[in-house]
Amino acid sequence: MPFQLQIISDLHLETPLSSPAYTTFQLEVQASNLLLLGDIGLVKDEGLFEFLRTTLEQCMGCRIFYVTGNHEAYQLPYVTAIQRMRDFEAEAKDNYGGRFIFLDRDRYDLDGSTTILGCTLWSAISAQQASEAQLRLTDFNKERGIYGWTMEDHIRRHQQDLEWLNAQLQELEQKEPHRQVAVVTHHSPTMDPRAINPQHQGSRLSSCFATDLSEELCWNSSMVKLWAFGHTHYNCAFRDESTGKLVSANQKGYERLGARGSRRLKSLLIDTDGAEWKIVQVAKEKRVEDGTDCGEGQNSTVDDDVIIVSRICKRWKVFAKISRRMHGRSLVR
Numbered sequence: 001m002p003f004q005l006q007i008i009s010d011l012h013l014e015t016p017l018s019s020p021a022y023t024t025f026q027l028e029v030q031a032s033n034l035l036l037l038g039d040i041g042l043v044k045d046e047g048l049f050e051f052l053r054t055t056l057e058q059c060m061g062c063r064i065f066y067v068t069g070n071h072e073a074y075q076l077p078y079v080t081a082i083q084r085m086r087d088f089e090a091e092a093k094d095n096y097g098g099r100f101i102f103l104d105r106d107r108y109d110l111d112g113s114t115t116i117l118g119c120t121l122w123s124a125i126s127a128q129q130a131s132e133a134q135l136r137l138t139d140f141n142k143e144r145g146i147y148g149w150t151m152e153d154h155i156r157r158h159q160q161d162l163e164w165l166n167a168q169l170q171e172l173e174q175k176e177p178h179r180q181v182a183v184v185t186h187h188s189p190t191m192d193p194r195a196i197n198p199q200h201q202g203s204r205l206s207s208c209f210a211t212d213l214s215e216e217l218c219w220n221s222s223m224v225k226l227w228a229f230g231h232t233h234y235n236c237a238f239r240d241e242s243t244g245k246l247v248s249a250n251q252k253g254y255e256r257l258g259a260r261g262s263r264r265l266k267s268l269l270i271d272t273d274g275a276e277w278k279i280v281q282v283a284k285e286k287r288v289e290d291g292t293d294c295g296e297g298q299n300s301t302v303d304d305d306v307i308i309v310s311r312i313c314k315r316w317k318v319f320a321k322i323s324r325r326m327h328g329r330s331l332v333r
Contacts, residue, residue, distance in 0.1 A: 002273030003110055004280070005182065006030055009037035009230025010251035012071070013051060021255060022047030029059040030267050030281075033110070037230040038069025038120065038186030043081040048072075049088055056096045063099045065108065067118045069186040069231060070139050073146045078153070081146075103184065105164045114180050114272055117168050121185035121229075122158035125151065126207040133208050158211065161185075165218035172223055180272065182226040188249070189213040189227055190240075195247060197234040219243065225277040226270060237268065237279055246270065246277055 006029065013021045022041060034055075041048035056064065066085070073081035085102050092100035101108050103118025110116065125133050130151055139145045139154065165183065172179055188195060188210035200206065209232050213219040219227070226246045237248045250268035269281040 002271060003033055003114060004031040005033045005035055005226070005228075005270045005272065007035050007037065007184075007228045007248055007250045007268045007270065008252075009186065009249065010039040010069070010233055010253055011036075011041065012039055012252065012254045013041040013048065014045060014071070015255040020045065020047055022051045025051070027055060028267065029055065029062050031269055032061055033063050033065065034059070035065045035067075035116075035184050035228060037067045037184055037228060039071040039230060040066070040069075041072070042074050043068075043072045043084050044075050052088065052092075052100065053096075056092065056099055063101060065101045065103055065116060065118060065184065067103045067184055067186050068120055070120075070122075070146070073149075074138070074144065075147065077147045078149060105161060107168060110272075113178060114182070115172065115176075116182045116184060117165060118184045119161040119164060120157070121161045121165075121187040121189065121211070122154055123187045123208055124158050124211045125155060129204055129207050132204050136205065137208060158187075162211075162213070162216065162218070166216060169218050169221045169223065173221060177223070179223060180225045180277075181221070181223045182228065182272075183218060183224055185227070185229045187211065187231050188229045189219060190247060192238075192240070192247070194238045195232070195234070195236045195249065197232065200232075200234075214242075225272070228270075235266075235268075239276075244276060246279065248279070 008027070011021075011025065011027075013025055015021065020041075022045065041051065052064065052066075056062075068081065068085060072085070076084075082104060085104070089100055089102040092098065103116070105119045106117075108116045108118075134140050134151060137145070139149055140151065169181070172181065183189075191206075191210055191212040191214075193201070196206075196210065200209075218224065220243060222243065224243065224245050226248070228246075228248050228250075230249055230251050232249065233251050233253045235249050235251055237246070237250075239245070240247050248268060248270070250266065267281055268279065271278045271280045
């Protein structure tokens with residue numbers, strides 16, 4: 001039975017700090033399965049759970065799948081944050097018919113042939129970037145980050161999540177090879193340039209955001225039809241040529257203090273019908289900051305089924321400048 005999956009991450013409803021958006025953000029649910037892939041808000045804030053309750057109440061036919069990002073646990077011990085999410089899952093089972101599914105190394109079978117595997121994934125921070133990461137990442141800040149969180153915790157969690165994913169795919173290949181699998185994580189599993197903001201190429205913190213899993217079973221398994229992620233605040237939608245799976249991210253990002261407008265999240269829907277899953281809708285988005293309109297991204301079809309979303313310029317004048325440099329060539333990648 002085919003399903004549609006709606007992918008969303010990095011809403012950062014805890015921002016702006018002066019007026020969090022838990023009660024004001026309007027989420028347009030357009031599929032029966034909503035995948036919230038981390039950094040939705042802070043677990044310490046009751047507002048996050050009120051947002052989830054409201055969404056469940058307003059969308060009675062929708063299941064919500066939730067993967068925690070790094071921000072969820074800010075100003076809490078990590079184990080406390082995870083337990084609160086488990087507690088809410090139990091509450092939702094009683095009050096909302098089990099339509100909230102928390103994924104922290106968890107498997108969920110949509111039906112007899114479709115499986116979702118979810119975990120945060122974290123990242124393999126390189127030894128060369130560890131010192132910089134320790135200084136600059138809020139995750140490790142004793143007051144504002146995850147209480148008691150260390151570099152060793154971060155890397156260990158990544159390794160555990162990766163081992164779990166590989167073990168799950170190995171078992172599925174051996175026992176249920178007929179299944180199609182969606183892997184959903186918060187951190188990025190790829191260094192493919194299409195998944196990385198060009199402005200961050202060569203960043204001294206690159207290994208904090210993405211890990212190259214191209215040699216891992218979980219990446220190469222033919223059972224995996226989709227890998228969706230967040231964390232990078234850069235949206236992408238493409239088909240990995242070596243495996244045939246879709247790789248996608250649909251992220252909103254922070255609300256800026258003092259911004260006179262807001263960024264609207266586009267709709268990214270994935271259809272699970274057929275051997276190759278397809279992106280069936282990517283709506284345009286428009287961002288207004290400080291009274292200045294941004295360029296709107298255009299959609300392009302590749303091989304008649306994959307929609308590639310162009311980058312959204314931060315200012316219209318930047319968009320125009322780039323357009324002139326391109327001498328009329330399309331900006332769609």
